[in-house]
Amino acid sequence: MPVLVMKFGGTSVANIDRIRRAAKRVGVEVAKGYDVIVIVSAMSGKTNELVGWVNEISPLHDAREYDAVVSSGENVTAGLMALVLQEMEIPARSWQGWQVPLLTNSAHSAARIEEIPTANISAKFGEGMRVAVVAGFQGISPEGRITTLGRGGSDTTAVAFAAAFGAERCDIYTDVDGVYTTDPRISAKARKLDRIAFEEMLELASLGAKVLQTRSVELAMRYNVRLRVLSSFEEQSDEAGTLVCAEEDIMESNVVSGIAYSREEAKMTLVSVADRPGIAAAIFGPLAEAGVNVDMIIQNIAEQGRTDMTFSCPTDQVKRAEKALSEAKAAGHINYHDLIADTDVAKVSAVGIGMRSQSGVAAKMFKTLSDEGINIKVIATSEIKISVLIDRKYMELAVQALHDAFGLDKAA
Amino acid sequence: MPVLVMKFGGTSVANIDRIRRAAKRVGVEVAKGYDVIVIVSAMSGKTNELVGWVNEISPLHDAREYDAVVSSGENVTAGLMALVLQEMEIPARSWQGWQVPLLTNSAHSAARIEEIPTANISAKFGEGMRVAVVAGFQGISPEGRITTLGRGGSDTTAVAFAAAFGAERCDIYTDVDGVYTTDPRISAKARKLDRIAFEEMLELASLGAKVLQTRSVELAMRYNVRLRVLSSFEEQSDEAGTLVCAEEDIMESNVVSGIAYSREEAKMTLVSVADRPGIAAAIFGPLAEAGVNVDMIIQNIAEQGRTDMTFSCPTDQVKRAEKALSEAKAAGHINYHDLIADTDVAKVSAVGIGMRSQSGVAAKMFKTLSDEGINIKVIATSEIKISVLIDRKYMELAVQALHDAFGLDKAA
Numbered sequence: 049m050p051v052l053v054m055k056f057g058g059t060s061v062a063n064i065d066r067i068r069r070a071a072k073r074v075g076v077e078v079a080k081g082y083d084v085i086v087i088v089s090a091m092s093g094k095t096n097e098l099v100g101w102v103n104e105i106s107p108l109h110d111a112r113e114y115d116a117v118v119s120s121g122e123n124v125t126a127g128l129m130a131l132v133l134q135e136m137e138i139p140a141r142s143w144q145g146w147q148v149p150l151l152t153n154s155a156h157s158a159a160r161i162e163e164i165p166t167a168n169i170s171a172k173f174g175e176g177m178r179v180a181v182v183a184g185f186q187g188i189s190p191e192g193r194i195t196t197l198g199r200g201g202s203d204t205t206a207v208a209f210a211a212a213f214g215a216e217r218c219d220i221y222t223d224v225d226g227v228y229t230t231d232p233r234i235s236a237k238a239r240k241l242d243r244i245a246f247e248e249m250l251e252l253a254s255l256g257a258k259v260l261q262t263r264s265v266e267l268a269m270r271y272n273v274r275l276r277v278l279s280s281f282e283e284q285s286d287e288a289g290t291l292v293c294a295e296e297d298i299m300e301s302n303v304v305s306g307i308a309y310s311r312e313e314a315k316m317t318l319v320s321v322a323d324r325p326g327i328a329a330a331i332f333g334p335l336a337e338a339g340v341n342v343d344m345i346i347q348n349i350a351e352q353g354r355t356d357m358t359f360s361c362p363t364d365q366v367k368r369a370e371k372a373l374s375e376a377k378a379a380g381h382i383n384y385h386d387l388i389a390d391t392d393v394a395k396v397s398a399v400g401i402g403m404r405s406q407s408g409v410a411a412k413m414f415k416t417l418s419d420e421g422i423n424i425k426v427i428a429t430s431e432i433k434i435s436v437l438i439d440r441k442y443m444e445l446a447v448q449a450l451h452d453a454f455g456l457d458k459a460a
Numbered sequence: 461m462p463v464l465v466m467k468f469g470g471t472s473v474a475n476i477d478r479i480r481r482a483a484k485r486v487g488v489e490v491a492k493g494y495d496v497i498v499i500v501s502a503m504s505g506k507t508n509e510l511v512g513w514v515n516e517i518s519p520l521h522d523a524r525e526y527d528a529v530v531s532s533g534e535n536v537t538a539g540l541m542a543l544v545l546q547e548m549e550i551p552a553r554s555w556q557g558w559q560v561p562l563l564t565n566s567a568h569s570a571a572r573i574e575e576i577p578t579a580n581i582s583a584k585f586g587e588g589m590r591v592a593v594v595a596g597f598q599g600i601s602p603e604g605r606i607t608t609l610g611r612g613g614s615d616t617t618a619v620a621f622a623a624a625f626g627a628e629r630c631d632i633y634t635d636v637d638g639v640y641t642t643d644p645r646i647s648a649k650a651r652k653l654d655r656i657a658f659e660e661m662l663e664l665a666s667l668g669a670k671v672l673q674t675r676s677v678e679l680a681m682r683y684n685v686r687l688r689v690l691s692s693f694e695e696q697s698d699e700a701g702t703l704v705c706a707e708e709d710i711m712e713s714n715v716v717s718g719i720a721y722s723r724e725e726a727k728m729t730l731v732s733v734a735d736r737p738g739i740a741a742a743i744f745g746p747l748a749e750a751g752v753n754v755d756m757i758i759q760n761i762a763e764q765g766r767t768d769m770t771f772s773c774p775t776d777q778v779k780r781a782e783k784a785l786s787e788a789k790a791a792g793h794i795n796y797h798d799l800i801a802d803t804d805v806a807k808v809s810a811v812g813i814g815m816r817s818q819s820g821v822a823a824k825m826f827k828t829l830s831d832e833g834i835n836i837k838v839i840a841t842s843e844i845k846i847s848v849l850i851d852r853k854y855m856e857l858a859v860q861a862l863h864d865a866f867g868l869d870k871a872a
Contacts, residue, residue, distance in 0.1 A: 064516050098536060104476050105543045113546070116554050117539035120532040124510060127529035131517045134525070142528050146558065147604060192559060 049173070051215045052082040055184065055206035058092035059223040060280035061125050064132075070221065070280055071132040074179060078138055083173045085213060087184040087206040088129055090121025095199075107367060111156035115186070115196045119145065122183035122202070130181045140179040141172065145186035145194065150205070152187035152195045158339065159187055159195035160263075161204065164212040182209065200261030207264045211271035218268065218275050219289075220260065225279035226290035227252070227259050229456035230307040234447045237457035241305065245295040248305045251399040251433045260292070268292060295401055303402035303409060304454040307447050310395045313343065314366050315425060315437055318357040318373070320385040323350035330382045331357060331373070338372035340365045343395075344428040344437060357384075358426060360437055363391050393425060394443035397435040398450055410434050416453040422446055461585070463627040464494040467596065467618035470504035471635040472692035473537050476544075482633065482692055483544040486591060490550055495585045497625060499596040499618040500541055502533025507611075519779060523568035527598070527608045531557065534595035534614070542593045552591035555581065557598035557606065562617070564599035564607045570751065571599055571607035572675075573616065576624040594621065612673030619676045623683035630680065630687050631701075632672060637691035638702035639664070639671050641868035642719040647860045649869035653717065657707040660717045661687075663811040663845040672704070680704065707813055715814035715821060716866040719859050722807045725755065726778050727837060727849055730769040730785070732797040735762035742794045743769060743785070750784035752777045755807075756840040756849060769796075770838060772849060775803050805837060806855035809847040810862055822846050828865040834858055 054077065056070045070086075077084050089095075098118045102109050126142035133140035148168065152159035169180045184202025187195045197204050203220060210218035225240060227249065232238040244252075246269035253262040259277055268275045278289025291297075321327060328347070335342055340361050348356040361369055366389050376382045403409050413434055417424060422445065426437035438446055451457065466489065468482045482498075489496050501507075510530045514521050538554035545552035560580060564571035581592045596614025599607045609616050615632060622630035637652060639661065644650040656664075658681035665674040671689055680687045690701025703709075733739060740759070747754055752773050760768040773781055778801050788794045815821050825846050829836060834857065838849035850858055863869065 064513055067517075101476055101536075101540055102543060105479075105540060106547050109543050110546055110553075113539045113542045113554055116556065117536050117543075120535045123532045123535075124513075124529050127525045128513055128517060130525045131514060131521050131529075134522055135518050141522075142525055144528065144606070194556075 049081055049083045051085060051213045052077050053085045053087065053206050053210040053215045053218040055087040055202060055218070055220045056089065056280060057202065057222045058089045060221050061088055061129065062092040064128070067128055067132050071129060071136060073221065073280065074133065075136055075138060078178050084179045085209050086129060086179055086181045087202055087209060088122060088125040088181060089184050089202045091125055094121035112193050115156050116194045119186040119194050119196050122185050126181045126183040133179050138179055139177045140181055141177060142181045142183070143169065144183050146188040148182065150187035152189060154189040154191060154195070156195055158198040159189065161187060161208045164208055166212055203261040203264035204267060207267040207273050207275065210273045211267060218273050220275065220277045221280035222259065222277060223279065223281065224259060225282060225288070226277055229305065230447055230451050231309065234444050235451045237451060239457055239459070241290050243291050243293055243298050244305060245298055245401050246292060247295065247432055248399050248401055249292045251397070251430070252306050252308045265292065301402055302400060302454065302456060303406045304398045304400035304456065306399050307450045307456065308397045308399060309443055309447050311440065311443065312363045313360050313393060313395045313437065314363045315358060315360050315390040315393045316366065316369060317388045318384040319388060320354045321357050322383055323353055323355040327382070330376065334372045334376040335369055338368050340369045340372065344426045344435065346426050360395070360426060366391065392440050393437050394440040395435055395437050396443060396446045396450065397433050398454065399433040401432050403432050412453060413450060416449050417446055420445055420449050461493055461495045463497060463625045464489050465497045465499065465618050465622040465627045465630040467499040467614060467630070467632045468501065468692060469614065469634045470501040472633050473500055473541065474504040476540070479540055479544050483541060483548060485633065485692065486545065487548055487550060490590050496591045497581070497621050498541060498591055498593045499614055499621060500534060500537040500593060501596055501614045503537055506533035524605050527568050528606050531598040531606050531608050534597050538593045538595040545591050550591055551589045552593055553584065553589060554593045554595070556595050558600040560594065562599035564601060566601040566603060566607070568607055570610040571601065573599060573609070573620045576620055578624055615673040615676035616679060619679040619685050619687065622685045623679060630685050632687065632689045633692035634671065634689060635691065635693065636671060637694060637700070638689055641717065642859055642863050643721065646856050647863045649863060651869055651871070653702050655703050655705055655710050656717060657710055657813050658704060659707065659844055660811050660813055661704045663809070663842070664718055664720045677704065713814055714812060714866065714868060715818045716810045716812040716868065718811050719862045719868065720809045720811060721855055721859050723852065723855065724775045725772050725805060725807045725849065726775045727770060727772050727802040727805045728778065728781060729800045730796040731800060732766045733769050734795055735765055735767040739794070742788065746784045746788040747781055750780050752781045752784065756838045756847065758838050772807070772838060778803065804852050805849050806852040807847055807849050808855060808858045808862065809845050810866065811845040813844050815844050824865060825862060828861050829858055832857055832861050
């Protein structure tokens with residue numbers, strides 16, 4: 049029988065009633081003849097509670113223990129979902145990551161999936177089981193310890209299962225009914241997109257549009273998994289939500305498809321660094337080793353052999369970055385006068401595959417911000433996006449102004 | 461290095477502060493030179509929350525999924541405890557049941573431990589780890605699924621580890637400071653015992669004195685594990701709490717050591733059963749198969765070839781018992797006119813190894829209850845205990861009266 053993967057996020061399984069509602073959706077697909085693999089997140093709030101406890105104990109914790117703790121929320125939901133399906137007389141059972149086994153590397157808290165052996169679950173489908181409920185977000189390391197895939201890792205789990213089982217589609221059920229041109233909470237003019245290209249979704253995901261985890265989109269693109277984002281709170285047709293697909297499957301689109309933002313970005317500046325060859329490597333090497341995800345980087349013009357180096361990274365990695373840099377300084381590898389962390393910034397980005405063939409997008413973006421009196425602190429660009437770091441207080445204004453400027457309230 | 465097992469119950473790890481306090485106790489033993497195996501329960505309230513969800517979905521649930529869900533609470537505590545110990549710079553790591561692996565049979569929700577291979581944990585002790593934090597209450601079946609050992613199973617886990625590792629002692633930290641002659645909430649005259657024999661503790665545990673799980677005491681007796689019950693809320697010396705030990709290690713004791721009670725006992729009566737050879741087997745066979753723990757049994761005098769059969773079982777197994785019996789009736793294996801479940805009863809018991817050598821204990825017990833006007837519904841006795849089923853409303857009165865009658869407020 050054809051396989052369908054369905055993933056339910058935290059708000060879609062927040063309590064028993066919602067798990068029942070999600071199970072009903074699963075039942076609809078089972079009735080159509082699919083063998084279904086359901087990937088579940090923890091009930092909303094549960095993972096935050098667990099993370100809160102770990103951080104209360106130690107901000108710089110052993111990631112192996114962190115993973116052992118925070119993976120428990122998904123296990124609970126998987127068992128509950130299996131029980132609800134059984135009550136509906138649908139043959140179902142739960143799998144925890146180590147039972148599949150979902151094999152990952154040893155990069156705890158941000159592990160990468162190495163392999164998903166399909167034998168165990170396929171054998172059960174062969175015996176008449178119709179739904180495998182899998183705890184998302186987790187796997188097992190070569191050392192036999194529990195790993196997690198990072199926040200939002202359940203999306204990645206879902207896409208990886210869809211790829212491993214050759215699923216017809218991977219439906220991501222969430223609390224929004226699709227991908228929007230921007231966050232509707234910030235701009236009332238935000239419009240749902242019927243389709244979006246993998247590349248665009250990738251930029252939007254990595255820029256803080258929290259609909260899908262970046263890696264899940266990367267995986268979907270690599271294995272050409274048809275990925276659909278839709279709401280678990282509405283009756284759904286086969287055409288609902290937003291389909292994330294290959295560029296060639298999209299007929300027409302605006303130059304800019306969406307405006308994304310992120311509040312969880314901090315700006316860090318190393319003041320008065322010796323401007324010598326190799327200095328960038330000496331700074332960003334230790335940061336990479338410490339697991340700091342550096343995003344934007346700018347280097348000031350040097351004066352008298354010294355320069356300022358500015359970069360951005362997620363706010364919750366600031367402590368780790370400071371530690372790595374001060375250790376590198378203590379070890380004599382780098383030298384700087386001061387290290388300033390500014391967490392009062394936000395990143396706003398315009399994304400669109402249309403940028404490849406049309407110039408002037410950056411100019412229009414900078415002029416729009418300038419007209420609103422918003423100062424740009426850092427700029428970064430790629431082939432299909434332009435990002436700026438600005439004062440956090442201007443974030444909403446910037447998003448609204450850019451959404452208007454690029455005409456995103458109107459379909460292409 | 462000598463091994464010590466320390467078990468912390470739910471109230472002893474109810475929040476991060478309490479986990480820190482427990483970890484401090486562990487630190488004291490590590491400083492003495494012990495390699496410590498810590499067994500943890502779920503934070504108090506967590507297991508009940510999980511059980512509540514499962515029961516909300518289905519009262520007659522798949523026990524395999526139940527186990528997968530409810531075992532998660534212990535995993536959380538194990539990771540948190542390991543993190544706290546690491547913060548104290550004590551080398552520690554957590555183990556979930558399947559990681560040890562703690563091997564059990566497939567009797568889900570009431571699994572029995574088959575084996576605890578010591579290789580993994582011993583190897584880590586050899587590498588300098590000082591504390592292995594193990595999630596209690598759980599194991600893994602031959603089919604690779606998660607099992608749980610039944611409520612209170614963390615005590616059993618602790619004793620089993622103590623036996624497997626040849627531990628010097630197994631300390632059970634709880635919210636009471638030892639074993640009492642009766643529940644201090646019911647009788648203000650209750651007195652803490654310094655020592656109690658395995659056999660007595662066994663009867664007390666099975667009778668509802670919730671200090672230790674029955675099977676943990678059985679195991680301790682079989683492997684002669686020195687078992688100590690003490691409070692995690694007080695500063696402790698090596699002599700604190702109550703030592704559960706072999707009879708020969710106790711110098712003097714009262715004839716009766718303690719008065720136990722249980723509210724979670726239901727009385728079930730099969731009215732007008734055919735009185736023929738094999739009828740008891742026909743009734744209690746299906747109950748055993750359904751996992752109903754029948755405790756007391758009485759059979760009325762037969763009249764005209766029919767009799768009434770009364771038995772007691774835990775209140776939460778009443779539904780299961782009714783189902784098993786009505787199925788046996790439908791299948792024609794047994795025949796009865798009516799099945800009456802009375803959950804408004806309580807069991808009160810007097811326990812003491814001194815009963816073996818002294819007669820008249822039963823008579824004294826019956827007279828004491830009679831003097832208080834309390835009617836006895838069912839009686840059961842063993843070599844060292846006498847139990848009676850009475851109306852629940854008289855339970856406290858009965859406990860107090862018996863505690864006085866046997867002079868338990870005074871040491872032997």
